[in-house]
Amino acid sequence: MFEAIDIIKKLFAASLAGRDVKHSGTFYKLESTRLWTMPEVAPEILVATAGPVTAKRAGKTVDGLITVGAPLEKIEGLFAKFEEGAREVGKDPSTMPRVLQLHLSWAPTYDEALRNALVEWPNGGMKFPKGDIRSPFELEQMAKMVRAEDFEGRMIIDADPEVHREYIQKFVDLGFDRIYLHNVGRNQREWIDVFSEHVLPKLKR
Structure with a gap:
């Protein structure tokens, strides 16, 4: 991934200067x-990362960090590694998204x-790596075993907009610049209307 990023950065810099670029590396030849x-x-x-090693390297190499919802102490650890990597190469992590x-x-x-969670997003309750799942059929069979308690600590499931607001606010307070919300159900218009009125206006930076 980081070699691919190096190619992208070379392409951006050279193309802005009106030049061609070449690359010959371990994984790619351009x-x-x-x-x-x-x-x-x-x-x-x-x-995008959920691990400290990649977070540190991202701080050194790229412009910003993307991650997913997790316990706050885990994200604080990611931020610390990201900031450490940025400072090692003379960057100011407070300016990085x-x-x-x-x-x-x-x-x-x-x-x-x-x-909605059980039908549309059962993978959110699967507490194991999914990279080795070989087919949609296998995933479908695993999804049938997901229960309500499997989502605990992984995703908020609630009818009260205030519960969602309190949860999102914790991540705002942690220092995220942008938060993208994914409502897993198909009730998208209804969700957008409710959150635009009762959740987003009440968030405080």
């Missing part, structure tokens, strides 16, 4: 090329919110 339609300023490069993705399930009733 013949002479450039990006022909570049914006005036190169886009930010952010790395930190982005969070939060999965949640809201519906007018708890039963409906739970049903």
Whole structure:
């Protein structure tokens, strides 16, 4: 991944200067090329990680960090490693974006919110790595074993907008610059209306 990022950075820099770029590395070989339609300023490069080693390397290498909802102490550890890496190469971590993705399930009733989680997002309750799952059939069979208690500590399932607001506020207080919310149910319009009125306006930076 980091070699790929190196190629992207080379492409951005050379293309902005009107030059071709070459690369020959461990995993990739790039013949002479450039990006022909570049914006005036190169886009930010952010790395998604949930582990401290990658977080530190991201601090050294890229512009910002992306992670997913997790216990606050785990995210504080990620931030510490990210900041450590940034400072080692002379960057100011306070200027580097930190982005969070939060999965949640809201519906007018708890039963409906739970049903949405179990039907639409059962992988949120699977407490094991999923990289070795070989087929949709296998995932479907595993999903049938997910129960309500499997989501505890992993995702908020609730009908009360205030419960969701309190949960999101904890991550705002932690220092995230952008938080992307994913309501796992198909009740998207209803969710957007409720959260735009009762959750987002009440968040405080």
